[in-house]
Amino acid sequence: MAQIELRGVSARYPSGGQVLDGVSLVVDKGEVVSIIGPSGSGKSTLLRVLVGLLPPSAGEVWLDGSRLDYADRKALTAARARLAIVFQQFNLFQNMTALDNVTVTPVKIRREPKASARARGEALLRRVGLGDKLGAYPDELSGGQQQRVALARALALGPEILLLDEVTSALDPEMVNEVLDAIRDLANEGITMLIVSHEMAFVREVSDRVVMMADGAVVETGPPGQIFDAPRTERCREFVSKILRH
Amino acid sequence: MDYTFQWGVALRYLPDLLQGAWVTFHLTFIGFWTGLVVAVFLAVGQLYGSVRLRRAISAYVVFFTNTPSLVTAFFIFYGLPEIGILWSPYVCVLVNLVLNAGAFLTDVIRGGVASVRVAEMEAAETLGFSMLQKIRYVIVPHVAKVLYAPISNLYIVFILGSALAAIFGVEELTGTAFNIASETFRTIEIYSLAAAIYVVMTVVASVVLALVGRLAFRVRARVL
Ligand SMILES: Nc1ncnc2c1ncn2[C@@H]1O[C@H](COP(=O)(O)OP(=O)(O)OP(=O)(O)O)[C@@H](O)[C@H]1O
Numbered sequence: 191m192a193q194i195e196l197r198g199v200s201a202r203y204p205s206g207g208q209v210l211d212g213v214s215l216v217v218d219k220g221e222v223v224s225i226i227g228p229s230g231s232g233k234s235t236l237l238r239v240l241v242g243l244l245p246p247s248a249g250e251v252w253l254d255g256s257r258l259d260y261a262d263r264k265a266l267t268a269a270r271a272r273l274a275i276v277f278q279q280f281n282l283f284q285n286m287t288a289l290d291n292v293t294v295t296p297v298k299i300r301r302e303p304k305a306s307a308r309a310r311g312e313a314l315l316r317r318v319g320l321g322d323k324l325g326a327y328p329d330e331l332s333g334g335q336q337q338r339v340a341l342a343r344a345l346a347l348g349p350e351i352l353l354l355d356e357v358t359s360a361l362d363p364e365m366v367n368e369v370l371d372a373i374r375d376l377a378n379e380g381i382t383m384l385i386v387s388h389e390m391a392f393v394r395e396v397s398d399r400v401v402m403m404a405d406g407a408v409v410e411t412g413p414p415g416q417i418f419d420a421p422r423t424e425r426c427r428e429f430v431s432k433i434l435r436h
Numbered sequence: 437m438d439y440t441f442q443w444g445v446a447l448r449y450l451p452d453l454l455q456g457a458w459v460t461f462h463l464t465f466i467g468f469w470t471g472l473v474v475a476v477f478l479a480v481g482q483l484y485g486s487v488r489l490r491r492a493i494s495a496y497v498v499f500f501t502n503t504p505s506l507v508t509a510f511f512i513f514y515g516l517p518e519i520g521i522l523w524s525p526y527v528c529v530l531v532n533l534v535l536n537a538g539a540f541l542t543d544v545i546r547g548g549v550a551s552v553r554v555a556e557m558e559a560a561e562t563l564g565f566s567m568l569q570k571i572r573y574v575i576v577p578h579v580a581k582v583l584y585a586p587i588s589n590l591y592i593v594f595i596l597g598s599a600l601a602a603i604f605g606v607e608e609l610t611g612t613a614f615n616i617a618s619e620t621f622r623t624i625e626i627y628s629l630a631a632a633i634y635v636v637m638t639v640v641a642s643v644v645l646a647l648v649g650r651l652a653f654r655v656r657a658r659v660l
Pocket residue numbers: 203204205206209227228229230231232233234235236278
């Protein structure tokens with residue numbers, strides 16, 4: 191069953207031109223879909239549309255069979271409660287410790303008991319290798335560590351759908367594997383995932399399907415085997431050959 | 437140089453000068469921090485209010501930040517009695533201080549709010565924060581942190597600027613020094629002593645503010 195469905199979604203930033211141009215995409219429940227494509231092709235923008243930060247200028251977004259109404263704040267908040275995003279730039283709260291970043295939403299917004307939220311936050315941070323950084327502020331953490339805090343913050347929400355924007359870009363190779371293991375576990379737990387990544391080996395391994403984007407549009411969609419080994423479009427062949435060469 | 441220093445005379449008046457310093461202290465303390473409260477409301481009004489409210493607040497800010505506070509004090513001191521409002525010199529100067537501090541601080545706070553990182557606001561938005569929760573957990577901690585030092589510095593500036601109260605006959609530190617100097621003619625000694633007291637006051641204020649800041653912002657935004 192389609193959990194996320196984009197129907198001809200276009201989007202523009204107030205300050206600029208069209209960034210997404212009629213994107214259609216279906217992601218089934220429990221599916222792991224990766225989005226690849228050159229820098230500036232609109233991958234992050236697509237995720238921003240899904241979390242409601244940027245309303246589409248045309249087209250529709252459907253979640254579990256109901257159309258997302260961007261003008262209805264209540265509905266938007268309800269939809270967001272089921273989604274979690276890890277931003278490309280992490281977007282951590284600079285004035286909160288790692289643990290507070292992870293627990294602020296459960297405790298302050300969702301009013302969960304502190305003790306259990308804290309225990310879960312600590313466990314999540316330990317899981318991403320930050321058990322000794324619970325009290326550190328973002329400006330005291332490396333890029334890779336901040337990224338992992340952001341991942342833990344997203345997981346603390348217990349989302350049905352997880353959106354990951356370049357979560358491995360700031361990680362060293364060793365840490366990449368740990369984070370990828372965590373993501374793989376999540377995939378096995380049946381969380382629906384939409385992953386933007388330049389990490390082709392990972393994309394190939396973890397994805398059920400790969401979406402190649404260029405210039406704000408979907409160029410080709412298919413299983414990893416197709417996209418990487420036998421792309422059907424010239425644009426995709428060109429991109430994949432460039433990326434796989436190094 | 438045939439001026440003979442006579443510190444003994446000056447020191448005899450030390451208690452009076454300290455009394456004046458006390459007046460300086462409560463004048464600026466009450467005036468400045470009241471101004472800060474005013475400024476918080478005005479800054480919020482300027483950021484989220486209607487167009488008319490914004491214009492009114494801007495006009496106020498532009499007027500007071502571009503007029504010497506001595507001139508606005510004259511307005512209050514000589515203008516208000518014309519329309520039947522009779523305030524003591526102390527109250528006139530205090531109100532002037534509140535209005536001036538309020539204007540400068542409105543600008544400062546607005547700048548601080550404008551510097552809140554978009555990324556954090558977006559994260560809060562996607563995490564389901566309400567407007568009030570964003571203010572409480574994102575904006576206030578940020579603004580308090582980035583504005584603490586500039587506001588502290590402004591406080592020192594206002595302590596020193598409060599000397600203009602002397603012109604209106606308020607017996608704060610400068611006014612007291614002026615009176616004693618014209619009685620004793622130990623002008624240099626008395627003003628040196630007054631200057632030294634100002635230095636002590638501002639240094640103590642800076643240190644206290646720095647300590648409070650360090651304590652308060654170690655904790656930053658607390659969740660657990
Ligand atoms: N806040 C913004 N305001 C205006 N234009 C923007 C903004 N953010 C992105 N853009 C533009 O939108 C286009 C798509 O950007 P987007 O961030 O979605 O690309 P991307 O595919 O995620 O790239 P990358 O791989 O580098 O992260 C770019 O041309 C970019 O310049």
